[in-house]
Amino acid sequence: MFPETGPLARTRYPRHMAFFAAGAKYRERLFMAANRVGKTEGAGGYEMTMHLTGRYPSWWEGRRFEAPVVALAAGDTVQTVRDILQKKLLGPLGSPGEGLIPACDVGEMRRKSGVAEAVEHVRVRHASGGESLLYFKSYDQRRIAFQGTELDVVWLDEEPPLDVYAECLLRTMTTGGMLMLTFTPLSGLSEVVMRFLPDGRIPKSSARRKGSKHVTMATWDDAPHLSREQKRELLEAIPPHQRDARSKGVPALGSGAIYPVREEELLVAPFDIPEHWPRAYGLDVGWNCTAAVWGAWDREEDVVYLYAEYARGQVEPAEHAKAIRANGAWVPGVIDPASRGRSQHDGTRLVEEYRRMGLRLAFADNAVEAGLQKVLQRMASGRLKVFRNLGGWLAEFRLYRRDGEGRVVKKLDHLMDATRYLVMSGVRAAKTRPGDNRRQSHADGGRPGRDGSGQGPKA
Numbered sequence: 001m002f003p004e005t006g007p008l009a010r011t012r013y014p015r016h017m018a019f020f021a022a023g024a025k026y027r028e029r030l031f032m033a034a035n036r037v038g039k040t041e042g043a044g045g046y047e048m049t050m051h052l053t054g055r056y057p058s059w060w061e062g063r064r065f066e067a068p069v070v071a072l073a074a075g076d077t078v079q080t081v082r083d084i085l086q087k088k089l090l091g092p093l094g095s096p097g098e099g100l101i102p103a104c105d106v107g108e109m110r111r112k113s114g115v116a117e118a119v120e121h122v123r124v125r126h127a128s129g130g131e132s133l134l135y136f137k138s139y140d141q142r143r144i145a146f147q148g149t150e151l152d153v154v155w156l157d158e159e160p161p162l163d164v165y166a167e168c169l170l171r172t173m174t175t176g177g178m179l180m181l182t183f184t185p186l187s188g189l190s191e192v193v194m195r196f197l198p199d200g201r202i203p204k205s206s207a208r209r210k211g212s213k214h215v216t217m218a219t220w221d222d223a224p225h226l227s228r229e230q231k232r233e234l235l236e237a238i239p240p241h242q243r244d245a246r247s248k249g250v251p252a253l254g255s256g257a258i259y260p261v262r263e264e265e266l267l268v269a270p271f272d273i274p275e276h277w278p279r280a281y282g283l284d285v286g287w288n289c290t291a292a293v294w295g296a297w298d299r300e301e302d303v304v305y306l307y308a309e310y311a312r313g314q315v316e317p318a319e320h321a322k323a324i325r326a327n328g329a330w331v332p333g334v335i336d337p338a339s340r341g342r343s344q345h346d347g348t349r350l351v352e353e354y355r356r357m358g359l360r361l362a363f364a365d366n367a368v369e370a371g372l373q374k375v376l377q378r379m380a381s382g383r384l385k386v387f388r389n390l391g392g393w394l395a396e397f398r399l400y401r402r403d404g405e406g407r408v409v410k411k412l413d414h415l416m417d418a419t420r421y422l423v424m425s426g427v428r429a430a431k432t433r434p435g436d437n438r439r440q441s442h443a444d445g446g447r448p449g450r451d452g453s454g455q456g457p458k459a
Contacts, residue, residue, distance in 0.1 A: 001046055002057070008225065010059065015218035019043055023062035023178060026214035028169065030196045031182040033218035033249040036226060036234065041100070044155045044182040045088045048073060049100040051153045052134055054127035063178060068130040069152035070175075072168065076158050078138045082118040085157055086136055093117045107131055143167050152177040159183040162191045185251040186242065189399050193251055198395075219248040258372055258400045258408065258416075261379045266397075270387045273307060274298075278430035279328065281308075282364060282422030283335040284414045285350055289313040290320045291414035293393065294327055295422050297430050304378065304427060306386045309393050311415055317350060321357035330434055334364035334425040336417065362429055364421035368408070371420040378423060393419070 002010035002017075010017060016038065019031045033039040050056050051065050073089065075081045090099045090106060097103020107123035124132045137145055143163040151171040156179070160168070169179055185193055196215045220231050235247055244250040273279070273296045281294040294308040308327050312320065324333070339350040354361055365371065378384035386393060396415045403409050 001042065002059075004059075012224045013038070013042070013222070015216055015222045016043055016046075017061075019216040020047060020060065020062040022214040022216065023047070023180075027172070027177075027212045028179045028196075028214070029181070030193075030213070030215045031180070031218070032185055032193070032196075032215055032251075033182070034220050034223075035184050035246045036230075037218045037220065037223040037249075038225070039182040039184075039218070040084065040157050041088050044073075044157050044180055045085070045100050047180065048134075048153065048155050049089065052101065052124040052126070052132040053105050054132075055105075065152065067128050068126040068132040070133050070135075070149065071153040071155070072135045072137060072146075072149075072151050072171070073155045073157070074137045074139065074146075074160070074164070074168070075156075076138060077140045078112070078115050078118060080158075081136050081138045082112075082115065085155075086119055089134070090119065090122065093119070112136070139164050146171065150175050150177075154179045156181045157183065159185065159187055159190065159192055165192050165195075184245055184249060186245050188245075188251045188401065190251075197251075217249045256402055258402060259376055259379055259397065261376070263394065263397070265382070266379060266384065266386045267388045267394075268305070268385045270307070270389055273305070276432060277305075278432045279331045280422060280426035280430040281324070281327070281331060281333045282418035282420070282426050283324070283333045283339075283354075283359075283361070284417040284421065285320075285336055285339050286414070287314060289414045291392075291418045292324055292327075292333070293415055293418040293422055294331065295426060295430070297427055301383075303383045303385060304423065306384070306390060306393065306419065306422075308387075309390045309415060311392050317353050318357060321354055321359055325358055328433075329358055330360070330431070332360040332362065332426075332429050332431050334421045334429055335361045336421060337363050337366045339363075362425070364425040366421070367424070368420075371424045372408075375420055375423045384423070 002008070002013065004010070015033070019029060022029050031039050031043045033043075047062065048071065050060065051069050052071060054065060054068070056064055073081070073085045075085050088099055089101050090096055092098060096106040101124055105125040107125055109122045110120040112118035112120040119136055121133060121135045124134060126132050135149070139160055143161070146164055146167040149171060151168070152175050154168045154172060154177065156165065156168065160181070165181075171177070172179055181192075187193070189197070196213050220226055220234075231247070235243060238246050277296045277298055279294060279296045281292050283292045284290065289311055290313065291311040292309065293306055295304045295306050297304050310320075310323050310327070312323070335351055335354070339354075351361055351363075375384065393415045396412055399409075399412050400416050401409050
């Protein structure tokens with residue numbers, strides 16, 4: 001594989017080369033790629049063979065193990081591990097050596113009980129003279145099956161459950177080992193994907209680095225073995241909401257992003273808010289996360305600018321109230337109607353607690369679909385802008401999506417909910433700073449619209 005010249009020359013596979021080279025520096029690597037680009041055989045399987053045998057090609061820039069390794073290859077089910085990983089590495093059970101590992105290096109095998117032709121583990125001759133040991137496991141065996149053994153190399157083909165991923169990472173800590181993941185992100189911006197893309201941002205280049213983690217992405221355009229006709233046929237067979245994931249390696253967003261608007265159409269550089277622009281904030285409350293988003297309304301252009309954010313979890317209401325007041329105790333807020341429920345702290349209603357702490361709060365309209373549509377209308381018409389430095393808001397915006405059934409995914413959405421409350425109810429409740437009598441009467445009601453009709457802001 002990966003010869004120097006020819007139609008499959010390694011120079012034509014720069015994404016694979018980058019994935020291998022990153023192993024010299026990063027303990028955790030994700031090859032998040034489209035289907036059919038060679039992530040299983042050409043990336044994970046090929047590198048696993050190098051480490052098991054110690055027979056590295058002269059051009060290899062990745063990590064090298066000079067002694068035998070203890071390794072693990074895992075996938076979805078015991079059947080897919082047998083039919084894909086085991087076959088890619090060893091070949092058919094009766095014909096060892098027809099896979100990536102040469103026949104001369106395949107040693108003693110132990111069969112897996114209860115599963116025909118499945119291998120529990122296999123010994124592989126290493127160039128140093130010893131033997132590497134490779135285990136095969138599957139995610140359907142659950143996390144407990146991955147406990148115990150210290151490992152030098154782990155290869156997880158297809159996306160693992162978070163607890164399996166964490167357990168495998170622990171197995172490499174005492175050995176200074178490495179963890180490779182190769183999959184197409186059909187589960188979207190899942191917890192595992194978010195470990196590598198914590199802000200939800202898809203890298204514009206082919207790679208993303210963060211701490212000990214490295215992401216390499218590959219699309220059909222990075223697979224010269226796929227013809228134009230093959231790519232056309234494949235794309236036609238894929239459901240629309242999976243096309244980016246299967247053809248580009250971009251995490252699927254269920255049936256789609258809730259706000260399909262380009263970030264650059266929303267973002268503006270921060271600026272000083274004019275004093276005569278009324279302001280308000282939306283507040284979403286909860287023990288795990290309480291979030292607020294502040295907006296300023298340019299009445300002449302009917303544009304709402306989101307200029308500040310707050311999100312924090314698992315602290316008492318007094319801490320939240322202090323942080324919110326710091327953005328202007330005079331600024332009114334509209335709060336999630338769910339705050340009418342009782343507080344875990346002392347049995348009083350949260351909204352009453354917050355009002356006693358100096359927050360000026362009214363209840364927001366919590367009509368979900370109507371609110372989402374109203375926010376989207378403002379975005380699409382250029383009447384909602386976001387300060388570029390609101391990193392938390394942007395991270396949630398990138399993740400905000402519907403699942404395959406069209407339902408809003410209720411994860412990491414607190415700032416999005418606060419934005420909806422602000423747009424639905426906060427604009428009408430917005431006030432200017434006390435003392436600015438020149439404009440306050442318009443903010444309180446009867447304000448002229450853009451056309452002077454007195455109808456207020458458009459939906």
